[in-house]
Amino acid sequence: MMRNLSCLVAVLCAVFQLTGCVSNETYRVKEQEAARLGKSLEEQQGEGKKLAARNEQCQGEVQRLSGDLKTVQGERDALATSKKGLEESLRSTADSKNARIAELSQTLGEQQTENKRLKDELVRQQKLKELEVQKTSKTYEDLLDKMKGEISKGEITISELKGKLTVNVVESVLFDSGKAEVKPEGKAVLFKVVDILKTLKDKAIRVEGHTDNVQIGGELVRRYPTNWELSAARAINVTRYLQQNGIDPHLLAAVAFGEYHPVASNDTPEDRAKNRRIEITLVSNE
Template identity: 30%
Template sequence: MIGSRRRSRSSTNVWPGYVDALSALLMLVIFVLMVYVVSQLYLSQTLSDRNSQLVRLNARLDQLSELLGLEKDKTAAMEDQMASLQNQYSDSLARNDELVGQLESTREQLMQQTATADAQSERLAGMEQTLKDKDQMSASQQAMILRLSNQIASLQGQLRKIAAALKLQKNLTAEKESELNKVSQRLNTLLAERVNQLEQYQSEFFARLRNILAGNDNIRVVGDRFLLPSELLFASGSADLGADGKRELDKLAGVLLDVVGKIPDDVDWILRVDGHTDIIPINTPKFPSNWELSTARAVAVVRYLAAQGVPEKRMVAAGFGEFFPVAEGTSPEALQKNRRIELKLTDR
C-alpha cells in the first residue's frame, strides 16, 4: 500500500511538470507563428505601398516624357534614376525572398529543435535587425521618390514658363505678320501707281516717236516696240552706224530725252535695245556668228544714244542672233524684216 501510494504520488507530481513544459513550448510556437504572420503582413503592406508608389511615379514620368520633347537630357537622367530605383526594388524583392526563406527555415528549426530556444531567440533578434534594415532602406527609397517628385514639379514649372513664352512669341509674330501685310499692301499700291505712271510715259513716248518716224516707211511698229531695219542703220555685215542711221537715232534721242525728263526718279525705267539677224550665218574674224553681230549692233545703238545724253544706266543692249524671226521663210522680204533693231521703253 505504501509503495502504491508512493507511485501514485510520483505519477501525480510528474504530470504538472510536463504540462508546464508543453504549455511553454506551445506558447513559444504560437509566439513564433505570430512573429511570422506579422512579418508577412508588414512585408506585404510595404511591398504593396512601394508598388503603388512606383506605378504612380512611372505614370508621372511617362506624362512628363510626352510633354518635354526638348528636355531629353533631364528625362534621360530621370530614367537612369528610375532604373536605379527599380534595381534597388529588385534587390529589395530578393532580400524579401531571402527573408521569407529565413523565416521558413526558422519555423522548421523551431518545430524540430524545441530545446534550443536560446538559439532561436538569437535568430529572432537577427530577423528583427534585418526588418529594421529593411525599414531604413524603405525610408531611403521614399526620400529618393520625394526628390524625383520635386524634380518633376520643377520641370513642370519650366514647361509652363516655356509655354507662356511661346504664346507671347506667337502673339508678337502675329502682330509682325499683320504689320508686314499692311506694308506689303502699301508697297503694292505704290508699285501699281509707279507702273501706271510708267505706262503713261510709255504711251507718250510711243505716240511722239511714231509721229516723228511716220515719214519713214521702213520703220515698223509691232505692239509696244519700234522695229528699225538694220539696212537703215548699218551696212551689210557691219556694226558701224551710217549717216542715215545716226539721223534716225538723233530723232529718237530727242524724243526720249524730252519724255524721260518728265519721269520721276523713283520710276525704274529702261530703254531696251535688241539686235536681230536673219538666218544666213556669218563667220568672220570680227563676228564668228550671228550672235556677235546682233549684239555688236545693239551695243553700237546704245553707245550712240549715250553720246546724245541718254543716261547709260537707263539702257540695256541684247543680241538674239537669228533665233527670234518676225517673218517666216527665206525670201528677200522675209530676210529683210528679220534683220532689225527693236526699241522698247519698259521697266527694269
C-alpha cells in the same frame, strides 16, 4: 507534484491509523478528497500545457507579424523614397517643360513679328509694283499717242506686258543696208522716243540689236566679221544717240543678240526684215 501529493496522503493515513483518532469514514472522505485534488491538478496541468502551446503559437504569430510589419515598413520607406524621387523628377520635368514653353512662346512671338514685317513688306512691294505697272502703262499710252504715224506705217511696234515695255524699230528706219550709223530719219524717230523716255528715272533702258541669219559678205566682213559685230555696233550707236539727247547713261545698256533671237522664220524676205530690228526695252532698275 502528483508524487508528492500521494506521499502526503499516505502519511496522513498512517498518522490517523496510529493515533486511532480518525474513523474509517473520515479516512475514506479524505482519500476521495485527495483523489479529487489529484485529478484537478492533472486537469490544471493539461490546461497549462495547452496554454503553453497556445502561448508558443502566439509568440510565433507575433514574430511572423513583426516580420510582416518590418516588411511593410520597408515597403513604406521604399515607397516614400520613390515618391520623393518621383516628385523631384516631376518637378524637374515641369520646370524643363515650362522653360521650353517660354522659349517657344518667345520664338512664336518673334516669328509673328517677322511674319507681320514680311507681310507689310509684301504689301509695300505690291503697291510699288502696281505703281510701276501704272507708270509703264502711262509711258506706253504716251508712246502710242506720239508714235501714231510711225506705228501706222509699220516702222515701229510698241508692246507692254506685266510692266515690261518694248519699242521695236525696224532696221530700214534706222540704218542703211550693211551699215550701223543711224540715218537722219532714224534719228528723228528716236528723238520722239527720247522725249518720253528721258522723263523716266526708275527704269533701266536696254537697247537690243538683232539681225537675220544671212551671213556678212563682201567688203563688210572686214568691219563686221559676223552678225554679232553688226548687231552690237547698231545697238551701241542707238544707245549713244539716246545718251546724247538727254537719257541718263547710268540707265542705259547696249546688248547684241545677232541672229539668235528671231521673231520670224527667216524663210522669206519679209520674215528676215522683221528679224533685223532694234528693240528698246524698259525693265526694272535693279
